[in-house]
Amino acid sequence: NAGVMQNPRHLVRRRGQEARLRCSPMKGHSHVYWYRQLPEEGLKFMVYLQKENIIDESGMPKERFSAEFPKEGPSILRIQQVVRGDSAAYFCASSPGQARGGYTFGSGTRLTVV
Amino acid sequence: AQRVTQPEKLLSVFKGAPVELKCNYSYSGSPELFWYVQYSRQRLQLLLRHISRESIKGFTADLNKGETSFHLKKPFAQEEDSAMYYCALSGQGAQKLVFGQGTRLTINP
Numbered sequence: 129n130a131g132v133m134q135n136p137r138h139l140v141r142r143r144g145q146e147a148r149l150r151c152s153p154m155k156g157h158s159h160v161y162w163y164r165q166l167p168e169e170g171l172k173f174m175v176y177l178q179k180e181n182i183i184d185e186s187g188m189p190k191e192r193f194s195a196e197f198p199k200e201g202p203s204i205l206r207i208q209q210v211v212r213g214d215s216a217a218y219f220c221a222s223s224p225g226q227a228r229g230g231y232t233f234g235s236g237t238r239l240t241v242v
Numbered sequence: 243a244q245r246v247t248q249p250e251k252l253l254s255v256f257k258g259a260p261v262e263l264k265c266n267y268s269y270s271g272s273p274e275l276f277w278y279v280q281y282s283r284q285r286l287q288l289l290l291r292h293i294s295r296e297s298i299k300g301f302t303a304d305l306n307k308g309e310t311s312f313h314l315k316k317p318f319a320q321e322e323d324s325a326m327y328y329c330a331l332s333g334q335g336a337q338k339l340v341f342g343q344g345t346r347l348t349i350n351p
Contacts, residue, residue, distance in 0.1 A: 187338070228332045229339045232287075
């Protein structure tokens with residue numbers, strides 16, 4: 129079991145471009161969580177998804193950010209028209225069911241907007 | 243509002259000395275508390291959670307509801323304990339975690 133796989137590990141985008149971050153949960157896990165870590169800060173919750181459903185998106189910025197977890201394939205965090213302030217590490221975690229915090233994390237995607 | 247505070251960004255102790263990483267929280271209900279650890283070049287991993295009341299790698303943490311704290315302790319630090327440690331809270335019925343800012347622990351030989 130390869131664990132939670134995130135790709136790419138590093139992503140560089142110019143301002144105004146789109147960024148797509150992928151997360152493949154652990155085998156058998158149907159719950160996915162996305163967190164963002166800005167420089168010098170702790171991880172901040174963004175969104176919680178189950179297959180084909182967004183359960184909690186209370187941490188998602190209202191504009192430009194979206195997430196999905198289709199029936200087949202990885203979960204995608206999409207950032208449209210990126211700005212410098214989007215530069216951060218984005219972490220995905222997964223759990224087999226409702227885990228209340230006991231997740232398995234991926235290695236993260238470091239997004240740099242230039 | 244839910245909040246987790248780790249007052250020390252950096253903590254440095256000598257090998258064999260006791261270690262205590264502080265964590266205080268703010269939550270009106272019954273929280274579940276966690277410690278996560280990130281070793282150099284590795285992913286964030288769960289170290290322990292208060293409901294399991296277990297000791298992992300010699301670390302323990304006791305939930306003190308009166309002081310709203312969940313400090314992480316180890317009686318004798320080892321060099322391999324050097325890492326970034328995050329305290330986190332999950333509210334009642336919630337799936338998401340609220341993280342503290344983290345403490346970078348360095349164990350000196």
